[in-house]
Amino acid sequence: MIEARALSKSFQDKKRGIIRAVENVTFTCRPGQIYGLLGANGAGKTTTLRMLATILEPTSGTAVLCGYDVVEHPEKVRANVGFLSTATALYPRLTAQEMVEYFGRLNGLDEPTLKKRIDEIFTRLDMNNFRDRRCDKLSTGMKQKTSIARTLVHNPPVMIFDEPTTGLDVMTARTIIGFIADCRDQGKTIIFSTHIMSEVDRLCDHVGIIHGGQLREEGTVPELRAKYAEHNLEEIIVKVVGPHLANSEV
Amino acid sequence: MNFHSIWVVYRKELREWLRDRRTLISTVVVPLLIFPVLISGMISMSSVLIGQAQKQIPKVMIIGGEDSPDVVAALRANKELEVVPYADNWKKQISEKEIRAALEIPKGFQASLENGPAETIQIDYYLGEIKSEFGAEHVESSLKSYRDDVIKKRLAASNLPATLVSPFETKKNNVAPPEKVGGASIGSFIGYIVIILSMTGAMYPAIDLTAGEKERGTMETILSSPVSRLDLVLGKFLLVFSASLTTAILSVTSMGISFAYMGRTITTNSGNHLDMNLGLASVIAVFLMGLPLSILFSAALMTIALFAKTYKEAQSYLTPMTFLVVIPAVAAVMPGVELTPKLALIPILNTSLICKEIITGTYHWNSIILIFASTCVYAVVALFIAIKMFQRESVLFRS
Numbered sequence: 001m002i003e004a005r006a007l008s009k010s011f012q013d014k015k016r017g018i019i020r021a022v023e024n025v026t027f028t029c030r031p032g033q034i035y036g037l038l039g040a041n042g043a044g045k046t047t048t049l050r051m052l053a054t055i056l057e058p059t060s061g062t063a064v065l066c067g068y069d070v071v072e073h074p075e076k077v078r079a080n081v082g083f084l085s086t087a088t089a090l091y092p093r094l095t096a097q098e099m100v101e102y103f104g105r106l107n108g109l110d111e112p113t114l115k116k117r118i119d120e121i122f123t124r125l126d127m128n129n130f131r132d133r134r135c136d137k138l139s140t141g142m143k144q145k146t147s148i149a150r151t152l153v154h155n156p157p158v159m160i161f162d163e164p165t166t167g168l169d170v171m172t173a174r175t176i177i178g179f180i181a182d183c184r185d186q187g188k189t190i191i192f193s194t195h196i197m198s199e200v201d202r203l204c205d206h207v208g209i210i211h212g213g214q215l216r217e218e219g220t221v222p223e224l225r226a227k228y229a230e231h232n233l234e235e236i237i238v239k240v241v242g243p244h245l246a247n248s249e250v
Numbered sequence: 251m252n253f254h255s256i257w258v259v260y261r262k263e264l265r266e267w268l269r270d271r272r273t274l275i276s277t278v279v280v281p282l283l284i285f286p287v288l289i290s291g292m293i294s295m296s297s298v299l300i301g302q303a304q305k306q307i308p309k310v311m312i313i314g315g316e317d318s319p320d321v322v323a324a325l326r327a328n329k330e331l332e333v334v335p336y337a338d339n340w341k342k343q344i345s346e347k348e349i350r351a352a353l354e355i356p357k358g359f360q361a362s363l364e365n366g367p368a369e370t371i372q373i374d375y376y377l378g379e380i381k382s383e384f385g386a387e388h389v390e391s392s393l394k395s396y397r398d399d400v401i402k403k404r405l406a407a408s409n410l411p412a413t414l415v416s417p418f419e420t421k422k423n424n425v426a427p428p429e430k431v432g433g434a435s436i437g438s439f440i441g442y443i444v445i446i447l448s449m450t451g452a453m454y455p456a457i458d459l460t461a462g463e464k465e466r467g468t469m470e471t472i473l474s475s476p477v478s479r480l481d482l483v484l485g486k487f488l489l490v491f492s493a494s495l496t497t498a499i500l501s502v503t504s505m506g507i508s509f510a511y512m513g514r515t516i517t518t519n520s521g522n523h524l525d526m527n528l529g530l531a532s533v534i535a536v537f538l539m540g541l542p543l544s545i546l547f548s549a550a551l552m553t554i555a556l557f558a559k560t561y562k563e564a565q566s567y568l569t570p571m572t573f574l575v576v577i578p579a580v581a582a583v584m585p586g587v588e589l590t591p592k593l594a595l596i597p598i599l600n601t602s603l604i605c606k607e608i609i610t611g612t613y614h615w616n617s618i619i620l621i622f623a624s625t626c627v628y629a630v631v632a633l634f635i636a637i638k639m640f641q642r643e644s645v646l647f648r649s
Contacts, residue, residue, distance in 0.1 A: 012644070055473045056643055075476050083474035089467030093269040094262070105258045106475045134269075150471070 002029040002052060002158060002189055006061035009047050009213075021047040023213045024061065029191050029206065031157070034184050036204035037193040038237055044213040045193040046085075049162045052191065053083040065158050065189075079107060082151030085162030092136035096127060096146045099135055100153050107154035114153070121149045141172045148179050159183050161192035165199065177202065197233040211241045251484070255477045259485025263459060267489060273454040277493045281447055281501035289508040299380060307332050308350035308385030311340050315355035321371075322355070324396040330388050344376050350385025351375040353393070363400065441605025443505060444498050444536055445579045445598060448544045449551070451497025452490050453568055456551035459486045461564035469646065483552075483640040487633065490548040498540055502533060535608045539618070542625035543601050547575075549632035553639050559648060582606060594620045597628050 009022040022044040029035035037045045050056040052063050054074035063070045066080040090099050097118060104114040122128050125145045130138060135146060151159065161180060165173035180203055183190055194200060200207060200221070207224065209217040217224065217240040221233070228236045267273055309332045315322045326333050334349060343349045354372040356362075362369045373389050376382035401415055463469040472482060551568060558564035575598055581587055582602030589603040600621045607614060639645050 053474050055470060056647070075478055078474060079476040081474070085470065087467050088471040088474060090471070091262075091266060091468055092466065093266040098262075098265070102258070102262045103475055106255060106477045108254075108476070 001031060001067075002027075002035070002063065002065050002191055004028075004048070004052065004061075004063045007048060007051055007058050007063055008060045009044075009051060009056060010059045020213050022051070022058075025208075025210070025213075025215045026061075027206075027208050027215060027218060029189050031189045032184060032187045033205045034180065034190040034192065034203045036200045036207040037191060037210060038200065038207055038233075039193075039210040040241070043210045045210055046162055047213075048210065049083075049085075049160050049191065049193060053081055053160050054078055055083075079154065080156050080158055082154075082156040082159045083162075084147055084151045084160070084164050086164065086166045086168075087162070088147060090135035090138075090143055090146055090150075093134060095132050095134050096138065096142070096149070097122070097131040099146055100149045103150045104153040109154060117153055117155070118149075121152055125149055140168065141175065144168065144172050144176060148176070156188070158189045159191075161190070163193055163195065165194065165196060200233055209237055209240045216240050252478065252481050255481035256485045256488070259477060259482055260488045263455075263486055263489035264492070267455055267458075267493065270458065273458060273493065276454050277451045277497045278500060281451070281497050282504050284501070284504070286504060286508050289511070303381045303384045306381070308381070308388050309334050309348070310385060310389055311336060311343070311349050311352040313340060313352055313354045314357060315359065317358060318355050318360035320360055321393075321396055324399075325353075325389075325392055328388075328392045331392060341374070344374060344382065347376070347379065347381065350382045351389050353389050439583065440502065440505065440609050441536060441602045442579045442583050443501055444540045444605065445543065445602055446576065447501040448494045448498040448540055449547045449572070449575050452494035452544070452548045452551050455490045455493040456548065457555045457558075457561055457564040457568065459490060460552055460556040461558035462561050464558075464646075465560045473646070479640045480637060483637050487548055487552060487636060490552055491545060494544040494548050495541075498544065499537070502536070506533065532609045532611060535613075536605045539601055539604055539608065539622060539625075542622060542629045543598065545629035546597065546625060546632050549629065549636040553632065553636040556636075556639050556645055557648065578602065589614070589617055591617075591620070595624050597625055601625060 004025050004027050007022055007025040008020070011019045011021055013019050025044070025048055027035065037048065039045050047056060051058050051070060052065065054070050054077050057074075058071060065077045068076040068080065070077050091102075094102065100118055100121070101114060104117065109117065122131055125148060127142070127145050127149060130142050133142075135143065138146065159180070161176075164176050164180070168176065177199060180190060180192060184203075192203075204221060206218070206220055208215050219227070224233075224236050225231055228239050230236050230239065307330060310325075311334050312322055312325065313336060325331060337343065340349070340352045344352060352374045354374065356369045356371070359369050359371070371393060373386050373393075375386035402412060405412055405414055463472070473479075477485075551571070554567050554571065555564040558567055578596065578599035579602045582599055583606070587593075587603065589600070589607065593603060594600045594617050604614075604617060604621050608618075
């Protein structure tokens with residue numbers, strides 16, 4: 001379960017002064033659901049997801065993941081979260097197995113459990129043929145599988161994906177999308193951001209449209225289609241964001 | 251603080267470090283090879299040059315001396331000199347290394363030997379040119395032995411003893427223990443090397459584990475794991491510290507062996523070998539004094555490198571740091587710079603100065619305690635700043 005409660009984040013910029021990257025964002029995502037966070041570049045999606053993953057601390061407001069507050073118990077939150085983005089790279093000089101082992105140990109898994117878990121994940125993701133190969137020698141697809149294994153090793157109930165398919169080829173992107181769907185089927189709580197509307201159509205139960213750091217619209221995909229009398233999700237986003245564009249440009 | 255997490259982070263960083271050719275070269279290969287290569291290269295080159303210069307019989311030219319046949323005959327009789335015929339361009343011949351030296355015998359030299367006044371024979375040579383200097387030395391010693399012969403003959407003619415002109419002899423004898431002799435000759439140098447190399451050993455891992463992680467995109471990956479930032483920075487710090495210590499230990503070991511070898515190879519004027527062995531206790535003491543400094547370097551370098559977004563940017567921040575370390579380290583090596591209570595509080599300079607004393611076996615305990623304690627304080631402050639910096643989002647996610 002993810003509950004964002006008036007989540008806000010400001011940054012101090014020397015030239016531009018205080019920048020409100022996220023303002024009063026509130027939403028709930030339940031187990032077995034995929035919540036899609038949509039918006040343009042700079043809308044505040046990554047900052048929101050980073051706050052949920054406790055990589056950034058909220059300026060005000062909070063979020064509760066699996067019963068743990070992100071401000072009060074960030075380490076416990078992280079132990080219950082798998083975070084994957086195009087910015088979460090692999091250690092080039094570790095092998096695929098060492099990479100996953102490292103995160104398993106940091107998550108406090110004991111050695112027999114870790115070994116069992118790695119064997120399970122590597123078999124499921126068909127990674128056994130490159131488990132001893134260094135990450136800098138892996139193809140993009142292999143790297144992405146290793147990243148997935150890294151997020152899954154401690155079997156977290158919450159998964160956070162920040163534009164996980166950006167810049168990936170079709171086949172690798174399909175692997176990721178399939179993996180996100182699998183996570184939902186396992187009853188995990190999932191939030192993910194994307195620019196690709198076909199992914200939203202295929203995966204999301206709920207979507208939130210964020211712009212200028214604020215959540216402008218929220219609902220299921222059918223609800224939004226009915227409200228805006230528009231089937232195309234891109235057009236819906238334009239209709240939601242349009243009235244706020246003039247303000248945010250100033 | 252969770253020791254298990256720190257250990258897990260440290261082990262992973264160590265594994266990656268051992269697989270990184272670039273940092274391994276700066277931490278292990280350079281300190282292990284630099285001294286043997288430099289010293290053996292220096293010894294073999296100088297011994298070949300000196301050997302060649304000593305073996306060759308120097309060609310010398312006599313200018314004048316037509317009215318002084320005795321001294322000319324004595325020079326010609328010396329088998330260690332080859333007297334070449336006079337030529338007007340003798341200065342040019344010396345400058346162009348055709349002859350090693352020339353000697354100008356003044357007119358009426360032999361007559362003045364009998365009746366006075368004392369005349370001067372000028373030896374012309376090429377200053378700084380080793381073969382010419384050897385040639386001039388040969389000429390000088392040949393003339394001195396001729397002068398001694400003249401004195402002996404005169405004393406014998408007057409029935410006076412030879413001891414009249416040298417009533418006593420002098421002899422130099424070293425009484426300092428070997429480690430002090432070795433320490434005095436290389437003591438200041440060893441502290442300098444430990445300081446410089448403990449910094450350079452820490453530099454590349456410090457960059458790699460901070461700015462390098464940002465550049466490779468692994469910083470966000472590790473920050474999304476449950477490890478606390480305190481445990482993360484301590485695990486990383488321990489690796490940088492290990493690299494710094496490894497470099498210092500390897501360099502001193504390699505330097506110690508190289509100097510001992512050099513000591514055996516070089517013979518002093520008195521015919522003895524120059525003892526350059528360092529006492530083990532002194533070397534251990536130097537390490538102990540270097541420990542807090544190594545912590546200080548590791549934490550400070552990590553903090554500065556963490557500000558950078560890329561490896562290159564971090565390098566450009568840290569290069570000026572090298573001067574900040576080299577200048578006080580070199581200042582201590584300068585002759586005449588001695589440890590005072592004020593200097594004992596200046597980091598780097600204080601350690602460099604105390605190492606110079608320790609290596610010669612001099613232990614001023616008050617200074618040692620003051621320097622160790624003050625450097626520990628600086629090190630703890632630097633580590634505290636590093637930990638704080640790792641908790642600042644504006645530093646970790648600087649854009």
